[in-house]
Amino acid sequence: MISLANICFDKRLVNITADIAKGNCCHILGENGAGKSTLLQVIAGLSDPEKGDCRINGQSVTSIPAPQLAGFRGYHEQNHSVVFDIPAYSYIQFYAGQKSPDNELIAALDIAALLGRPVSQLSGGEKQRVNLVRCMAQVWDAIEQGEALLCLDEPLQGLDVRHQQSLLLFLHKLCQAGNTVIMTCHDINISARFADSTMLLKQGRCLCSGPVQQTFSVEQLEACFGIKFVISNNQNALQIHPQWPSASKIM
Ligand SMILES: Nc1ncnc2c1ncn2[C@@H]1O[C@H](COP(=O)(O)OP(=O)(O)OP(=O)(O)O)[C@@H](O)[C@H]1O
Numbered sequence: 001m002i003s004l005a006n007i008c009f010d011k012r013l014v015n016i017t018a019d020i021a022k023g024n025c026c027h028i029l030g031e032n033g034a035g036k037s038t039l040l041q042v043i044a045g046l047s048d049p050e051k052g053d054c055r056i057n058g059q060s061v062t063s064i065p066a067p068q069l070a071g072f073r074g075y076h077e078q079n080h081s082v083v084f085d086i087p088a089y090s091y092i093q094f095y096a097g098q099k100s101p102d103n104e105l106i107a108a109l110d111i112a113a114l115l116g117r118p119v120s121q122l123s124g125g126e127k128q129r130v131n132l133v134r135c136m137a138q139v140w141d142a143i144e145q146g147e148a149l150l151c152l153d154e155p156l157q158g159l160d161v162r163h164q165q166s167l168l169l170f171l172h173k174l175c176q177a178g179n180t181v182i183m184t185c186h187d188i189n190i191s192a193r194f195a196d197s198t199m200l201l202k203q204g205r206c207l208c209s210g211p212v213q214q215t216f217s218v219e220q221l222e223a224c225f226g227i228k229f230v231i232s233n234n235q236n237a238l239q240i241h242p243q244w245p246s247a248s249k250i251m
Pocket residue numbers: 012030031032033034035036037038039
């Protein structure tokens with residue numbers, strides 16, 4: 001269980017309180033600059049909140065010794081730049097304590113053909129997939145025990161739709177095994193389909209958090225994003241339609 005209590009950080013986060021159950025896939029959504037990455041860094045133990053506390057299974061994340069935290073908490077940074085000009089395989093091994101990445105992980109992120117190539121020569125989406133493997137390989141033992149916490153900042157960024165789908169299904173499988181995933185996402189319909197719970201942020205405040213069926217109402221989405229939405233329910237799956245201006249208005 002992840003418990004956030006009254007978290008305040010540099011005016012960027014204001015009194016954030018929420019619980020995320022173990023085994024949950026929680027999506028954090030909100031406008032650009034709403035504080036999603038900042039909150040993820042606090043949850044990951046990378047930023048100290050000025051007030052409040054993030055607790056992982058009852059223990060304050062800031063009090064967990066770094067080597068212990070690094071053993072079960074994976075963090076994937078948005079726009080992570082790779083400074084090493086080494087093959088992807090060595091790059092991943094460096095973070096995984098010289099262990100080879102698991103075949104299941106390599107297959108899920110479809111990176112077998114990339115392992116021998118220098119990281120600097122990979123495309124944006126290829127680099128993103130290698131970085132996601134790096135993040136998960138670091139905590140693979142904990143993942144196998146169903147005890148990992150994955151904090152993923154925009155993991156879908158730059159991925160084509162097939163790789164998006166395979167990553168989302170893989171994360172779902174990890175959560176079913178007991179792991180917890182907290183990720184930021186800009187695609188409301190992907191969150192409606194794949195998140196167990198969501199947190200909507202607006203200017204550093206949490207507008208609402210909880211199961212998708214509760215948080216994804218027209219009122220709350222409009223308050224969060226400042227545009228109109230229509231929501232339909234198709235075979236128990238929410239479909240969310242932002243109301244774009246008509247084509248004639250655009251032309
Ligand atoms: N290092 C920093 N120092 C000062 N302010 C920062 C810093 N990093 C981010 N900010 C500001 O904090 C606010 C929240 O930023 P954050 O990156 O958490 O937003 P976000 O919701 O993840 O946005 P996006 O959707 O664009 O990724 C923004 O107004 C941003 O300009």
